[in-house]
Amino acid sequence: MSALRWSQNRSGAARLALFGLPLSLDRFVLPRWLRRPVRLFARLNDGEFQAPPFSATVLSAVLLASSSIYGGYLGGHLDGFVQGVTARTGFAVDQIKVVGNQRTSEIDVLGALGLDGWTSLIGFDVGQARERVAQLPWVERAAVRKVYPHTLEVKIAERAPFALLQQGSRLDVIERSGRVIVPYSGGKDALLPLLVGSDAAAPAPEFLAEIDRYPDFASRIKAYIRVGGRRWDLRLENGVTVKLPEEDEAQAIADIVRLEHEKGLLERDIVTVDMRISNRLIVELTPDGVKARQTALKEAEKSVKRRAEARI
Structure with a gap:
């Protein structure tokens, strides 16, 4: 006899029952959406409904799989599980394209991506990878993109070197903003302007822009000393130091360039050209220059004496 049956109350009205328990009372009726599942359950109980073959095996497998997934989730191993499965089904990363890098080596980029031989493209976190790549010294911006089924594309925008900054014994490559990029290690960075002094980075962009108005003069400057x-002091390649004033340095630069062009001042035997005092130019000679000047003065005195004697 069916577990779900119709029974009659004392008044003779029929009502639905399951396992002898009434499912409708005078003030309660089983919701319509529950009636069909309850009838199916009753049929299973009386053997009127036959489950499909291997349903018990399938249900057991589903139970075991769900238990394993849940256990992996609780233990923090679910990501690794997904990575391993998807990687072995054709989604393992086996090609990396790096574009935009000139100073950043591809080996450093690969290290920042954190790949291994079985990294799956599906479970790979491009956001975290982008942050790691962006932390490389020369990288200003980075973008990491998945290209299915098995390629990662990394686009890099690198920082622009502006100058070398010497602070004590430390020498670094810096950006225009003064931010240190990397320690100096030679190569083509040797062609960058050399700034000397811990406070030289901030005013350097504006000052170097003024110097660049005179390319021939700028090419002879070895160091800009704050x-x-x-x-500023300007150290030239031939060892001459030009001491600029605190104010109106643009006019002082124009004056020294004019004197060099008209009189070849910077090619003489001098050590320094001091322009710190307004409307006055002080030149310090080299030892050889001092001797040459003394000799010239003596020759001038002799010449004056001979002329005086000739008049007598």
Whole structure:
């Protein structure tokens, strides 16, 4: 006899029952959406409904699989499981394209991506990978994109070197903003302007822009030395130092360029050209220059004496 049956109450009205328990009361009726599942359950109980073959095996497999997945989730191993399965089904990353890198080596990029031989493209976190790549010294911006089924594309925008900054014994490559990129290691960075002084980076862009108005003069400057956070000394390739004033340095630069063009001042036997005092130019001679000047003065005195004697 069916477990789900119709029974009659004392008044003779029929009502639905399951396992002898009434499913409708005077004030309660089983919701319509539950009636069909309850009838199916009753049929299973009386053997009127036959489950499909191997349903018990399938249900057991589903139970074991769901238990394993849930256990992996609780233990933090679910990502690794997904990675392993998808990698072995044709989604393992086996090609990496790196574009935009000139100073950043591909080996460093690969290391930042954190790949191994079985990294799956499906479970790979491009956001975290982008952050790791962006932390490389020369990288200013990075983008990491998946190209299915098995390729990663990395686009890099690198920082632009502006100058070398010497602070004590430390020498670094810096950006225009003054931010240190990497320690100096030679190569083509040797062609960058050399700034000397811990406070030289901030005013350097504007000052170097003024110097660049005179390309021939700029090409002869070996170092830009910041003095006391107030003014600049220019060290030339031939060892001459030009001491610029604190104020109106643009006019001082124009004056020294004009004197060099008209009189070849910077080619003489001098050590320094001091322009710190307004409207006055002080030149310090080299030892050889001092001797040559003394000799010239003596010759001039002799010449004056001979002329005086000739008049007598």
